[in-house]
Amino acid sequence: MPLMTTEGGVLAARRTAELGDRVRVCGLYDALGAPVYHDLATYDDPETRALLTAVRTTPGPLLDLAAGSGRFTLPLLATGREVTALDLSTDMLALLRTQLDRAPASMRARCTVVRGDMSRFDLGRSFPHILLGTTSLSLLDEDGRAGLYRSVLAHLADGGRFLLTVLERGDDDGPDETVVRATGSGGTVYELYEHWPAGADSRTVTLFPADPPQDDSPVTVCTDRVAVLDLPRLEEELAASGLTVTSRRLLSPPDERHRVTLLTTEASR
Ligand SMILES: C[S@@+](CC[C@H](N)C(=O)[O-])C[C@H]1O[C@@H](n2cnc3c(N)ncnc32)[C@H](O)[C@@H]1O
Structure with a gap:
């Protein structure tokens, strides 16, 4: 499971581990990720x-x-x-x-x-x-x-x-990894994790639903690593x-x- 590594950030890896087998990893623009991106x-x-x-x-x-x-x-x-x-x-x-x-x-x-x-x-x-x-x-x-x-x-x-x-x-001294909350147009709240060490040639963005149901249902986690130019x-x-x-x-x-x-x-x- 790629998100278990720290390539996407320590915090994102920790959140993935908490969700365990429920995690369904997808890209940001594929069948599972596109509706999340669009939202x-x-x-x-x-x-x-x-x-x-x-x-x-x-x-x-x-x-x-x-x-x-x-x-x-x-x-x-x-x-x-x-x-x-x-x-x-x-x-x-x-x-x-x-x-x-x-x-x-x-x-x-x-x-x-x-x-x-x-x-x-x-x-x-x-x-x-x-x-x-x-x-x-x-x-x-x-x-x-x-x-x-x-x-x-x-x-x-x-x-x-x-x-x-x-x-x-644009910030020289900001943290390597950030987590922000955002609400989609459909009302779903997401947590956006970004791992972007200063000077790195890529950054990784990972999206989790902020409040997944308290059961065993699958949780869609969208992630993408992109170049920094x-x-x-x-x-x-x-x-x-x-x-x-x-x-x-x-x-x-x-x-x-x-x-x-x-x-x-x-x-x-
Ligand atoms: C960050 S999204 C931007 C979409 C839209 N412009 C927006 O602002 O919401 C990047 C888009 O690039 C598309 N994409 C990725 N690689 C591509 C390629 N080689 N040729 C065309 N589209 C590509 C993805 O499918 C995705 O829709």
């Missing part, structure tokens, strides 16, 4: 607002990469835009389709849902804006990122922009791949543990 997704947050504002300058279709269950896709559609939502997880896309089914027909008609890999896609069309939010770049390894940049460049319209967010640690090195990587960073905007308070930066990039001339 915790927030829509009116600084990142969503920043992306909506950034794309307002240029009309035309948008490509939302790693769109998941539609945290950005749905608000973009609501502003009247045409959106192609691409994601690898059939479970996340099923949640997006359910939401589209409940949306007005005019909104649904402007959305194209594509199951695909953001590190190699070929949609046969171009976009004035391509988005990769939620710091999802960190889900790809170096080869995957190189493939992503190639695919993005092949799909950017003339003068088009690729917008992406990047996560760094260093912003200056990432900018070098983007430049070497033919993407020039034209602006950087900090979306979180400066000293916050989760320091999120929105990068705007364009094809280098």
Whole structure:
């Protein structure tokens, strides 16, 4: 059982041990994890607002990469835009389709849902804006990122922009492991464990239900380990791949543990 190791943090391992045989470990975007991720997704947050504002300058279709269950896709559609939502997880896309089914027909008609890999896609069309939010770049390894940049460049319209967010640690002296409580839109309370030692090249996020039933029923525990990217090195990587960073905007308070930066990039001339 992977969570019994301390790779995901001592506290997460201890909580797993307390739950014992009841634990069912899953990923954050698979059949068990996708509904949990979706339950915790927030829509009116600084990142969503920043992306909506950034794309307002240029009309035309948008490509939302790693769109998941539609945290950005749905608000973009609501502003009247045409959106192609691409994601690898059939479970996340099923949640997006359910939401589209409940949306007005005019909104649904402007959305194209594509199951695909953001590190190699070929949609046969171009976009004035391509988005990769939620710091999802960190889900790809170096080869995957190189493939992503190639695919993005092949799909950017003339003068088009690729917008992406990047996560760094903003506190130098914070703890290696944190636990916070969060309530999902369905009312379930979760405990979010994060193991992220300062300077580490990856972090592990683990989600437990805060109050599992007091019986022997299974307890779903979602966990994922993702890369931590260093912003200056990432900018070098983007430049070497033919993407020039034209602006950087900090979306979180400066000293916050989760320091999120929105990068705007364009094809280098
Ligand atoms: C952090 S979630 C973000 C989802 C959505 N943008 C949001 O903010 O809720 C990351 C998403 O990336 C997707 N994903 C992971 N690897 C991928 C890949 N290689 N290509 C496309 N999508 C991928 C996952 O399925 C998941 O939906």
